[in-house]
Amino acid sequence: MSNYEGKIISCKDICFAYDGMPVLSHISFDVMDGECLAFMGPNGCGKSTLFKIINGLAFPELGTYQFKGKSIDRKTLDDATFAKVFHQQVGFIFQNSDLQLFCSNVREELEFGPVQMGLAKEDIERRVGDVAAMLSLESLLDRAPYHLSGGEKKRVAIGCILTMNPQVLILDEPLAGLDEQSQKWLLGFLQSLKKSGKTIIFATHDRDLANSLADRILTIDSNHRLLGEMH
Ligand SMILES: Nc1ncnc2c1ncn2[C@@H]1O[C@H](COP(=O)(O)OP(=O)(O)OP(=O)(O)O)[C@@H](O)[C@H]1O
Numbered sequence: 653m654s655n656y657e658g659k660i661i662s663c664k665d666i667c668f669a670y671d672g673m674p675v676l677s678h679i680s681f682d683v684m685d686g687e688c689l690a691f692m693g694p695n696g697c698g699k700s701t702l703f704k705i706i707n708g709l710a711f712p713e714l715g716t717y718q719f720k721g722k723s724i725d726r727k728t729l730d731d732a733t734f735a736k737v738f739h740q741q742v743g744f745i746f747q748n749s750d751l752q753l754f755c756s757n758v759r760e761e762l763e764f765g766p767v768q769m770g771l772a773k774e775d776i777e778r779r780v781g782d783v784a785a786m787l788s789l790e791s792l793l794d795r796a797p798y799h800l801s802g803g804e805k806k807r808v809a810i811g812c813i814l815t816m817n818p819q820v821l822i823l824d825e826p827l828a829g830l831d832e833q834s835q836k837w838l839l840g841f842l843q844s845l846k847k848s849g850k851t852i853i854f855a856t857h858d859r860d861l862a863n864s865l866a867d868r869i870l871t872i873d874s875n876h877r878l879l880g881e882m883h
């Protein structure tokens with residue numbers, strides 16, 4: 653995955669429909685390495701669907717999606733080695749953390765990604781330790797994820813992605829359901845990830861979050877089309 657000249661994500665003319673019902677209509681945009689991009693738009697305009705496509709969990713009916721200059725489609729992701737490298741580089745944090753957490757305790761949850769990557773035991777332990785410290789998860793390591801509060805689950809879900817050290821982070825409504833203090837903490841944390849050079853793409857209904865974090869805001873309208881850029 654090289655020769656992409658800093659254009660980490662390139663979507664061209666993407667169209668998608670569920671059972672014939674259009675949800676994304678001719679969406680084109682690029683994301684440069686290290687950029688922070690916000691997607692806004694009304695409920696049902698297609699933001700989460702677009703994120704599924706960017707994460708290789710759904711495929712456009714029309715148009716193309718390239719990651720680092722390589723087409724991401726059913727065929728390329730059929731190659732297990734390519735798919736593994738791709739999924740390790742793009743971390744998706746769901747709006748609903750319950751859909752993301754499935755292990756019996758937080759430590760296993762954090763270990764899952766690095767184990768899938770085939771890392772050595774010491775590397776896995778180091779990554780889990782570093783991420784647990786970064787997100788203040790040490791006291792939760794032996795707890796069952798489904799007994800955690802919403803904010804704690806969100807921290808664990810972010811941790812599970814960070815242990816894989818992806819270059820791109822995709823967050824769907826990251827502040828939804830968090831109290832004021834957790835929102836403040838998460839905003840600061842995302843700002844520090846941005847400063848460290850990560851590419852961040854997020855969807856939000858919170859204009860303040862978009863203004864304070866994003867380099868660019870893209871808006872999808874109720875007709876599932878991309879409007880002009882702000883910022
Ligand atoms: N699996 C599915 N099957 C059928 N329709 C779906 C499916 N997932 C989403 N939709 C529909 O596609 C449209 C776009 O949904 P999507 O979740 O992408 O919107 P969104 O912009 O993320 O909305 P929100 O702001 O409410 O999160 C909606 O009308 C939704 O009902």
Ligand SMILES: [Mg+2]
Pocket residue numbers: 699700701747824855
């Ligand atoms: Mg959504």
